[in-house]
Amino acid sequence: MKKIGLIWRIIIAIGLAVGFGLLLPIIHEGFAHGFVRFFATFNMMFGGFLNFIVPLIIIAFIAPGIAKLGKGSGKLLGWATLLAYASTIVAGVMAFFAATTLLPNFIHAVGSGSIANAGKAPGEAFFEIEMTPVMGVMSALLLAFVLGIGMASIGSKSMLSFFEEFNALIEKVITYVIIPLLPIHIFGIFLNMTYSGEVAKVLSVFSVVFIMIIVLHFVILSIQYTLAGAVSKRNPFGLMKTMAPAYMTAIGTQSSAATIPVTLRQAKKAGASNRVADFTIPLFATIHLSGSTITLVSCSIGVLLMNDLPTSFASYLPFILMLGVTMIAAPGVPGGAVMAAVGLLATMLGFDESMVALMIALYMAQDSFGTATNVTGDGALAIILDRFNKKESSNLSE
Template sequence: MKLLLKLISGIIVGVAVGAGYYAVGGGFLEFLVRLLATLETILGSFIFFMIPFIILFFIASGISQINQGSGKVVGATLGIAYVSTIGAGLLAYFVATLVMPRITDGGSVPEEGSAPGAFFEFEIPPVMDILTALVLAFALGIVITLTKTDTMRKWVDDGKIITEYIIEKVIIRILPFYIAGVFAGMASEGTVFDTLAVFGLVLLVAVILHWVWLTIQYTVAGSLLKRNPFAMLKNMLPAYFTALGTMSSAATIPVTLKQTKQNGIRNRIADFVIPLCATIHLSGSTITIVSCSIAVMTVLPGYEVPGFASMFGTILLLGVVMVAAPGVPGGAIMAASGVLMSSLGFTEAAVAFMIALYMAQDSFGTATNITGDGAVAGIVDAVEQRINK
């Protein structure tokens, strides 16, 4: 919640400086706008430099560690979590393509370069591109699992620890300044207030879709287990509200585990599925990312919402990359930024809007992720019982 307040403060400062420049013009306010633009350039360059490392180390480490428990339970959990994530993305796409153009009508964003620019250009070229990092991560993770190479496993695990430390201690802390630069540029063109009103409605649609997807998940789990899905969902409310407060799937695991067992899920299934899904099952985050990406494309100039075939490939990639999402606030959008840039052609400005939108609802997305883990555990329990009959 402190991070959210800092981000809001960054938006307020950026809007105040940019709107002041738009109303009054040059002088000291222009200097402030250019200063914030320079900060945005430097900080943004560092953020995007780190994205390939996030994908490489988190996916490789995640795959190399998915070797505990029986093969059937592991396979069922991975498959169901992935299908749930893809289903959530598809729901968001179909709803967003119908709703977002109507919501965003009237919102606008200045074309890149139309606001006062930075004092100088600053770019840190990434060590590798996004797809290279993704392929390398899978290759390393799978080979480490098959060969049980302890040295390489320790290397990717240590890389994950270092990368997560940089995210938590550096990137998350500089985000308010980065966001301030983005909104200062937008406000300096006089478009910010219409756009903020539009994005408020976008976030409301995303939160509604979270609850629609949770209802679908528990309807499936309840039908397989022959239990009342709404009673199961009601039992998970303590986990939902805990995640709202902590903004962390990992911190909510004890509550999620307890409530999942209260739903009658067998202990050994719950004990394995809940901690694993806290890392690999991010259906709520996927809903937000897909919904907001379509909203951003309908507002930003030069973008066109892709057709189903193109977007389906992007959603499949997002489902994979969500395995790499760091367990810190905003981790999912950091991991997904690479896919948005490579698959949808997002620029740094577009990704900046995605980060601001995502962080505004991060607690709701996390709550949906962790509450949905209870449904996944229920489905895995039902599937495992049928397999063993």
């Protein structure tokens, strides 16, 4: 029997939560209240564990990711990193202005604090367990930067090997603990929201945010391939058609890393040289996250608007700039980008556990489309960089 994908598990969890939340109070109010409290207890424990693991995720993803950027062919590595980061930031800024312009027209009526309250009431946990993180999120970020830059500067192999194994360990925790339990966590959140009468408003917001994100994904791809077509003197739509197999593969795998072979093959077919494609495509799979950034920024603004909280550009620009760094190496695991961003959501945007849970649900519902946008954009960046590399090589030979 074919395994049910994560997206479908989340959809099923939301559907069951709505059904139970509507039917159980009709059947037996006392049992319904206890049922809601049971899942509130689970959510308390899961949320506590998630808070505990976030600093470890940051260190495991960022430290080896930065260290590996120290390897490569000098200037080509620098330009590739700069191009990928610029593309990611442009996508985030575009998403901010689109979301803050469009979403208030649909989301303003949900009501102040309703989403946060829906995650906590009326069901309260039977007991509380404190799971104190080993360090704060910002401490983890600083430590990851220091370790990553330090390993890259001294060319440490033993430390890098340790952190690569640590990265593999944390990925196992995400893949075999957090991801499988995530639908249950989302079930508990939506059960509470249904029981408190807020779920219809939330689901209506989900659909609006989802449609806007898909449109923005195609907008950023059009921009990337228009630039690639201009520098390579090729039809941008023809280039996008060539990269379509990578897009479809990423939808299925939900992993930029797992899609690398297809992305590499199609980038070469689109005109990128073997040397540039072989170097940049695996690198871009790690550091270029324009689609994921659009999703994270749009979803987070949707959640803030649902709670009548402010969404100023002054607060979002640092968040977007940090996203481009914290998500390094996250594409290796489905949902890794949002897991890496959980700490930033809490510290920079003020998300509580219920808001984080909704954010994860929103993100996971279209994670495969964000990943597909990431890898398809990798082809455009490889073509742009290849053209630049050829010009530079030509100038040096003259």
